[in-house]
Amino acid sequence: MTQLTKVYQPVSSHPKGIITLLPLMIKDLINARELIWRLFLRDIKAKYKQSLLGWLWIILLPFIALGTFLLLNRSGAVSLDNISVPYAIYGLLSISLWQIFSAGWSAATASIISAGRFITKINFAKEALVVSSLGQILLEFFIRIILLIVLFILYGQFPSIWIILLPLLITPLILLTLGLGFISSLLNAVARDIQTFINVFLSFFLFFTPIMYTLPSDSLLYQLNQFNPIFFLISVPRDIAITGNFSQLPAYLFSSAISLVVFLFGWIVFYKSQSKIAEAI
Amino acid sequence: MIKVNHVSKKFAKNLNYLIKYGLTDISKSVLGLNTHSHKLRPHEFWAVNNISFQLKKGEALGLIGPNGSGKTTLLKMLNGILTPDKGTITVKGKVSALIEVGAGFHPLLTGKENIWINGTILGMTKKELDEKYQQIVDFAGIGEFIDAPVRTYSSGMFVRLGFAIAVHANPDILLIDEILAVGDKQFQLKCFNKITEFKKNCSLVLVSHSMANIARLCDRVIVLNQAQVVYNGQINKGIKVYSSLSSQDLNSCVETTSGFQLHQFQLQPAVVNWNQKLSFRAKIKAPDKIKNCRVRLAILSQSGQVVAEWRSEQYGNQYDLKKGENIITGQLPELKLRADKYFVSFILNPQDSFKYLISAHAYAKLSVKKGIFGNAVYQI
Numbered sequence: 001m002t003q004l005t006k007v008y009q010p011v012s013s014h015p016k017g018i019i020t021l022l023p024l025m026i027k028d029l030i031n032a033r034e035l036i037w038r039l040f041l042r043d044i045k046a047k048y049k050q051s052l053l054g055w056l057w058i059i060l061l062p063f064i065a066l067g068t069f070l071l072l073n074r075s076g077a078v079s080l081d082n083i084s085v086p087y088a089i090y091g092l093l094s095i096s097l098w099q100i101f102s103a104g105w106s107a108a109t110a111s112i113i114s115a116g117r118f119i120t121k122i123n124f125a126k127e128a129l130v131v132s133s134l135g136q137i138l139l140e141f142f143i144r145i146i147l148l149i150v151l152f153i154l155y156g157q158f159p160s161i162w163i164i165l166l167p168l169l170i171t172p173l174i175l176l177t178l179g180l181g182f183i184s185s186l187l188n189a190v191a192r193d194i195q196t197f198i199n200v201f202l203s204f205f206l207f208f209t210p211i212m213y214t215l216p217s218d219s220l221l222y223q224l225n226q227f228n229p230i231f232f233l234i235s236v237p238r239d240i241a242i243t244g245n246f247s248q249l250p251a252y253l254f255s256s257a258i259s260l261v262v263f264l265f266g267w268i269v270f271y272k273s274q275s276k277i278a279e280a281i
Numbered sequence: 282m283i284k285v286n287h288v289s290k291k292f293a294k295n296l297n298y299l300i301k302y303g304l305t306d307i308s309k310s311v312l313g314l315n316t317h318s319h320k321l322r323p324h325e326f327w328a329v330n331n332i333s334f335q336l337k338k339g340e341a342l343g344l345i346g347p348n349g350s351g352k353t354t355l356l357k358m359l360n361g362i363l364t365p366d367k368g369t370i371t372v373k374g375k376v377s378a379l380i381e382v383g384a385g386f387h388p389l390l391t392g393k394e395n396i397w398i399n400g401t402i403l404g405m406t407k408k409e410l411d412e413k414y415q416q417i418v419d420f421a422g423i424g425e426f427i428d429a430p431v432r433t434y435s436s437g438m439f440v441r442l443g444f445a446i447a448v449h450a451n452p453d454i455l456l457i458d459e460i461l462a463v464g465d466k467q468f469q470l471k472c473f474n475k476i477t478e479f480k481k482n483c484s485l486v487l488v489s490h491s492m493a494n495i496a497r498l499c500d501r502v503i504v505l506n507q508a509q510v511v512y513n514g515q516i517n518k519g520i521k522v523y524s525s526l527s528s529q530d531l532n533s534c535v536e537t538t539s540g541f542q543l544h545q546f547q548l549q550p551a552v553v554n555w556n557q558k559l560s561f562r563a564k565i566k567a568p569d570k571i572k573n574c575r576v577r578l579a580i581l582s583q584s585g586q587v588v589a590e591w592r593s594e595q596y597g598n599q600y601d602l603k604k605g606e607n608i609i610t611g612q613l614p615e616l617k618l619r620a621d622k623y624f625v626s627f628i629l630n631p632q633d634s635f636k637y638l639i640s641a642h643a644y645a646k647l648s649v650k651k652g653i654f655g656n657a658v659y660q661i
Contacts, residue, residue: 008361008370010318036538046389121384123361123376124402190303265553273307273489280290281304 018268025271032125033051039128040135047136057145058140062099066091069212078213085242086155089148093241094211096144097234102202107133108181109198112189120192120278122234130181132275134174141170160244169237172256176233179259179266186270190280211235227257250278282484283453284335288368290329290354291321298324318366322416328354330508331367336454336483341476341485343495352488355505356380356456359486370619374484375452377403379444381458389434392423392442395431399443403450413449420471421445440464448475455479458488473497475564490521491655524583525623532626533624533643540568541638544606544626552648554617555660559647560612563627565639567602573632574600576611581624581643588658589618597634616649619660 037112038119048054067092072078077229083090111133112119112126119126145166158175188194205213211234225231239245282371293299302322309316329351336342344352357363358370358434361376373402385402386395396417418427421441428435431442441464455476469624476485476498489495495502495516502519504512504526512522535543545564553559562576576598580589591613593599600609624643631638 004375006361006372006376008358008364008372009368010316010364034407035401038398042387042390042394042398045394046387047387078590116400117381118385120357120362121381122378122402124404126475186307187304190307191300217452269307272310276303276306276310278362280299 013164018264021271027132028152028271029127032131035124035128036132036135039132043132043136044139054069055143062092062095062144064214065095065206068263073213079215080213082214082267085157086151089151089155089157089236089242092144092148092151093238094234096141097170097173097238098172098206098209098211099144099184100141100145101230101234102206104134104137104174104177104185105180106175106199106202107137108177109184109188109195112185113192113195126277127182127267130178130185130270132238134178134251138174144277147167148213159241162244163241164240169235169240171245172252172259173230173233174236174265175234176229176259179263182266182270186273186277205230209234211238259280282338282340283465283486284371285332285334286357286369286371288329288332288358288365288370289319289327290351290358291318291325291366292328293353294324294326295437298322300640301541314461325386326639327508329365330568332510333368334503334506334510334513336484336486337563339482339577340501341480341487341499343499343501343502344486344488344505345490345492345495347526349507350505352505353380353458353565356486359454359646360456372454373576375404376454377447377450377452378456379439379447379458380456384443385632386431386439386443389430391419391430392427392434395442396446398463399446403447405450409451411449417445420449420475422468422471437464437468441468444468448479449570452483453488456486459490487646489581492523495520496656498574505643506546509661515608519586523622529657533641535639535641535644536637537639538637540566541629542566543627543639543641543644546641548625548645548647551646552650554650555620556617558612558615558616560610562608562610562644563629565602565607565609565629567604567607567638570604571602571631571638574638575630575632576600577628577630578610578613579610579628580616580647581626582658583622583645588623589616592635617660618649619658620649621658623649 036048048057049081051057066088069078069080070087073080080087104216108130111129115129138194184194184198209231210225211230214235215225232248232255233253236248239248284494291465293302302325306318307315332351332355334342344355344529346352354363356378357380359366359372360376360380361372362378362380385399390398396414396507397410400413400417405413421438421444423428423438423441426438427442431439434442444464479485480498487495487498498510499516501514502512502516503510504519504522506526511526512519537543543563543565549550549560549562576593578591579587580591582588591611593611596611598611600607602609623646625645625647626639627639627641627644629635629639
C-alpha cells in the first residue's frame with residue numbers, strides 16, 4: 001500500500017510557476033469534489049430549515065426586483081422600450097443571470113468567514129468552501145429557469161431553440177464570479193469590511209448595468225457599459241435564449257476571455273495564500 | 282511517521298498587525314516575492330521555536346506544557362492547518378485530528394447529517410462512510426438524539442459524536458487536543474479502549490493537561506515551555522519537568538474577623554519526604570480571650586484544589602486563645618502525598634461555628650520530595 005506523504009514547509013518554498021502549480025491545483029480540486037458536494041447539500045439543507053417561507057424565496061426575490069423596475073418605469077425613471085417579449089420574461093431571465101453573479105459573489109465572499117472556527121481546527125481543501133457556495137446559487141438559477149418556462153407557456157410564447165445553450169452560456173459568468181470570489185473571500189478573512197463593500201457595490205452595479213432596463217445607444221451610461229464585461233455576460237445569453245440574437249457575440253467572447261483570466265488569477269492567488277487563512281480568521 | 286525538523290511558527294501580537302502582515306504576506310506570495318518568513322517583524326513572536334522530533338509508527342506521544350507554550354500550534358502544524366515559517370514537517374499517512382470537537386458541525390442539521398459532512402471533511406469517501414456509518418452511530422451512543430439538530434446537544438454529546446467520527450476515519454495518525462476531558466467517565470473509558478486498540482497500527486499525538494491521561498496512553502512525552510522543547514523522553518521524568526515548570530504560586534490571601542491578626546505561619550519542615558510527619562507553628566493576635574478554637578489546615582495542589590485536610594478537633598486539639606499574642610502549634614501525621622509542590626491554608630474557627638476568625642488561603646508552601654510519582658495525589 002502506498003502511503004500518502006505530506007510535507008509542510010514555509011510558503012515561499014512552494015513552486016512558483018503556473019505550469020507547475022496548475023496541475024496541483026486541479027488535482028486538489030478533483031480530490032475535493034466529494035467535500036464540495038457535501039458542503040453544497042449542507043448549505044441547502046441548512047438554509048431553508050429555519051425560515052418561514054423556505055423555498056418560496058427563490059421565486060419571490062426576482063419578482064421583487066421586477067416590481068421595483070416596473071415601478072421605476074411607471075414613474076419615468078428608467079426605460080423599458082424595445083423589449084420584444086413580455087417584461088416578466090425579459091426581467092426574470094435578466095435578474096436570474098444577475099443573481100448568479102451578485103448572490104454568487106456575495107456568498108463566495110462570506111464562505112470562508114462563515115465556515116469560521118472549523119477552518120482553524122480541521123485541515124481540508126478550502127477552495128471547496130468557495131466552490132460549494134456557488135452550488136446553491138446555481139440550483140436557485142435552475143429553479144428560476146423552470147419558472148421562466150412556465151411564464152413562456154402562460155404568455156403563449158416560445159423561446160429560441162438556443163435556450164438549450166444556456167448552461168454553457170453562463171459558464172463564463174460563473175468563472176468570473178468564482179475568480180472574484182476567491183480573492184474577496186480571502187481578503188474578507190483578513191479584513192471583514194470587504195463583504196460590506198461588495199454588497200454596497202453590487203446594489204449600485206445592478207442599476208449601472210442596463211440589464212433590467214434599456215438605454216439609448218448614445219447615452220453616456222451605454223457607452224460606459226461597452227467596457228463592462230458583466231453587461232455582455234448577462235445580456236448576450238439572455239438575448240440568445242429569448243430571441244436567438246447572436247449579434248453581440250464578439251463582445252461576449254471577449255468578456256469570456258477576461259472571465260477566464262480573472263478566474264485563473266483568483267484561483268492561483270487563493271491557492272497560494274490558503275495556508276494563511278487559518279491564521280487570519 | 283512524523284518528522285519535525287527545526288520548525289518554527291510566528292504570530293502577530295495584535296489584530297492590527299495581523300491584518301497588515303496578513304495582507305502583505307498574501308500579496309507577496311502571490312507575486313512570488315520572498316516573504317522572509319524566517320525573521321520576526323515588530324510585534325511578532327515565536328509561538329513555536331525551532332522544534333525537532335520524530336514519531337515512529339505505533340508510538341504514542343504526549344505533548345505537555347503550560348498554557349501558551351505552543352502545544353496546539355504545533356498540533357495544528359502537524360495537521361497542516363498552519364504552515365511553518367521555518368523548517369519542514371514530513372507526515373506519512375492519513376491524519377485525523379480532534380483539535381476541537383464539533384468543529385465543522387452545522388448547528389441546524391441533525392447528528393446523522395453531520396456525520397456525513399464531518400466524515401467527508403475528515404477525508405472519508407462515500408464508500409467508507411456507507412460502511413462505517415452504523416459503527417459511528419453505535420460508538421457515539423447518544424441514542425435518539427442522533428436525529429436531533431446538533432445545536433440541541435450537550436457538550437458531552439458533541440464530543441461523543443465528534444470523537445466517534447474521527448476514530449472511524451481510519452487514520453494512520455491521530456492528533457488529539459485535550460478533548461477527552463469533556464465526556465463522562467463511561468465515554469472516557471470507551472475512548473481509552475478505542476485508542477489503546479488503535480495504537481497497534483496507528484500513531485498518536487495527545488495534548489493534555491491531565492497527567493493521568495498522558496501516563497495512561499502515551500509511551501513518550503515532549504515537554505514544551507515558551508515555544509521550545511525542554512524535555513523529550515520518559516513519561517515520568519517528563520511529568521516531573523513539567524510540574525517544576527508550572528510551579529506557579531497561588532495567590533495567598535488572608536481574611537480575618539476584626540481584631541484578629543496572623544503574624545506568622547510556618548511549616549516544619551517545609552520540605553518533607555513521603556510518609557514523614559509535619560508540624561506547624563502560628564503566631565496569632567487575638568482581641569479578646571476566646572476558648573476552644575479549632576484549627577484547620579488545607580493542603581492545596583498547584584491548581585488550587587484541596588487534596589488533603591487536617592482538623593484539630595479530630596486529633597483532640599483545641600486552642601484557648603488569650604488576649605494579645607498567642608503561639609499555637611500542632612502536629613500532622615505522616616503525609617502520604619505524591620512528590621509535588623503544594624500550598625497550605627490555615628484556618629481558625631471558633632468552637633461552635635464556621636465563622637472565620639482567620640482564613641489564610643495558600644499561605645505557606647510545602648514540597649514533598651523523594652516520594653513516588655503516581656497518578657493519584659494520595660499514595661497509600
